[in-house]
Amino acid sequence: MEKINFQLKLQVTFLREGRRFIAYTPALDLSTSGRSFEEAKKRSTEANTIFFEEIIKNGMLEEVLSSLGWQKAEKSWQPPVVISQESETINVAANV
Numbered sequence: 703m704e705k706i707n708f709q710l711k712l713q714v715t716f717l718r719e720g721r722r723f724i725a726y727t728p729a730l731d732l733s734t735s736g737r738s739f740e741e742a743k744k745r746s747t748e749a750n751t752i753f754f755e756e757i758i759k760n761g762m763l764e765e766v767l768s769s770l771g772w773q774k775a776e777k778s779w780q781p782p783v784v785i786s787q788e789s790e791t792i793n794v795a796a797n798v
Contacts, residue, residue, distance in 0.1 A: 712755075713784050714746050724748075729781035732769060 716739060717724040725746035726733040734749045736742035759765045764774070771782040 708778070710779075710781070712750060712781060714743075715784075716742060718742055729770065729772070740771075779796065 712727050712729055715726045717726065719735075722735045722737065723739045723742035724733055724735045725742040727746065727750055730750060731752055732749055732753055734742065734745040736745050748793065754763075754769050763779075767779050770772075773780045
C-alpha cells in the first residue's frame with residue numbers, strides 16, 4: 703500500500719452560537735463545535751484530517767474534491783477560496 707503525505711492550508715470560519723463555538727471549513731463544507739474557541743479549533747483540525755484520511759482510504763479523493771469545487775493543478779489540489787464574508791441586510795415580508 704502506497705502512503706501519501708501532503709499539507710494543505712484551509713480557511714476556517716469560527717462562529718459563536720450561544721455557549722458553543724462553531725468551526726466551519728467552507729472548502730470541505732464541514733463543521734464541528736466546541737465549548738471553547740480552543741476546543742472548536744482542535745476539533746476542526748481533527749475533523750478536517752479525518753475527512754481527508756477517509757476519502758483517500760476509500761479512493762474517492764478526486765471525486766469528492768471535484769464535487770466541492772476544488773481544482774487540480776498538476777499534482778496538487780487547490781481549494782475554492784473565500785474572497786469575502788460580509789453582513790447583509792434583507793427585508794422579509796411574510797403572512798403568517
